[in-house]
Amino acid sequence: MKHVKTAALRGLALLGLLAVIVIATPLDSWWAGKLAGRWDDPAGDVLIVLGGSVLDDGQIGGSSYWRCMHAARAYREGTFKQLIVTGGGNDAVAIAEPMKSFLVFLGVPASVIAIESHSMSTRENALFVKQMIADRPGRKVLLTSDYHMFRAHRVFEKVGLDVQPRPYPDVRKRAGNWRGRLPAFLDLLEESAKIVYYRAHGWI
Numbered sequence: 131m132k133h134v135k136t137a138a139l140r141g142l143a144l145l146g147l148l149a150v151i152v153i154a155t156p157l158d159s160w161w162a163g164k165l166a167g168r169w170d171d172p173a174g175d176v177l178i179v180l181g182g183s184v185l186d187d188g189q190i191g192g193s194s195y196w197r198c199m200h201a202a203r204a205y206r207e208g209t210f211k212q213l214i215v216t217g218g219g220n221d222a223v224a225i226a227e228p229m230k231s232f233l234v235f236l237g238v239p240a241s242v243i244a245i246e247s248h249s250m251s252t253r254e255n256a257l258f259v260k261q262m263i264a265d266r267p268g269r270k271v272l273l274t275s276d277y278h279m280f281r282a283h284r285v286f287e288k289v290g291l292d293v294q295p296r297p298y299p300d301v302r303k304r305a306g307n308w309r310g311r312l313p314a315f316l317d318l319l320e321e322s323a324k325i326v327y328y329r330a331h332g333w334i
Contacts, residue, residue, distance in 0.1 A: 158314045162301035165321070166276035167283070172294040173209040175268025177201060180255055180282060181217020181225035182275065188223035190232060193275055193300060198229050200298040201273055202236035210271070213238060214263060216246040216255045224248070252278070252324075253333050256286045264291060275300035277314075277321050284334035 179201045183191025190198070194217075201213060213233065217225040224247035234240045246262060249255045263270065272293040274282045279297040286293045301317060304310035328334045 156305070158305035158311050158318065159302045161318050162276045162299075162305070162314075165278075165280040165318075166297040166299075166302075167279060167295055169297065171204075172271050172296055173207060173269075174271035174294060175210065176212050176214060176263060176266060176270045177204055177210045177296075178214045178216065178259055178263075178270060178272045178286075178293060179229070180252070180272070180274040180278070181215065181219070181229060181249075184217075184219045184223075184225040184228075188219065188228060190225065190228050194225055194229055195232070196298065196300060196303075197273060197275070198232045198236065202233055202238050204271075204273065204296065205233075205238050205242075211242065211268070213243045214246065214259055215243060216249055216259050218248055218250045218254075252282050252285050253289075253328070255282070256289045256291060259286075260289050260291045269294065271296050273298065277301045277318055281321065281325050281328055281334060285328065288334055 179197055182193030182197055184194065185191050204210060205213060215226045215229045215233070217229070219225040224245075226245040226247045230240070230243050230245050233243055244262065246255070246258045249258045270291065270293045272279075272283060272286060273296045276297040276299055279295050283293065283295045301314040304314045325334070
C-alpha cells in the first residue's frame with residue numbers, strides 16, 4: 131500500500147511539473163511552429179479549407195470558426211478563384227455546410243465555394259477533394275490549423291494532390307494566454323498521436 135501511495139504521489143508531482151512547464155514556457159508555440167512548417171501565406175487559384183470542430187447542434191466549433199476567418203481573409207487578397215470546404219460531421223449536418231454559410235456571411239460569394247461533406251478524417255478529406263479537383267488547373271493551397279498542417283500537408287501529397295501549405299496560428303494564438311496553454315498542449319498531444327498512427331498505416 132505504501133508503494134502505491136508513493137508512486138501516486140510521484141505521478142502527481144510529475145503532472146504538476148509538466149503543467150508548470152506548459153504554462154510557464156513557450157513549449158506550445160515552439161511545438162506548433164514545428165508542426166506548421168513555413169509561414170509564407172502562399173497565394174493560388176484554389177483554396178482548400180479543412181473542416182475542424184463541430185458542436186452537438188451542428189454549429190461550427192472554435193477551430194472551424196478560425197479556419198473560416200482566415201480563409202475569408204485569404205480570399206480577399208484577390209487571387210483565389212474557388213474555395214473548397216471539406217468535412218463531414220455528426221448525424222445532423224456536415225461541418226462543411228455551416229462553414230460555407232459562415233464564409234458567405236464573411237463576404238465570400240457562395241458561387242465560388244464548393245463543399246465536400248462526406249469525409250470523416252484528414253485522409254478522407256484528401257481522397258475526396260482529389261476526386262473533385264485533381265484535373266483542375268491552377269495552384270492549390272491548403273489551409274488548416276498550425277498544429278494540424280504537418281499531417282494534413284503530407285496526407286494530401288501522399289494521395290497525389292500537390293498543395294501549398296498555408297497554416298494559421300491556432301495553437302500559437304491560444305498559447306499567448308496562459309489559460310489557453312494546457313488545452314492547446316492536449317491538442318498537440320492528440321495530434322502527435324495521430325501522426326504516429328498515420329505513419330504506421332503509410333498514409334503520410
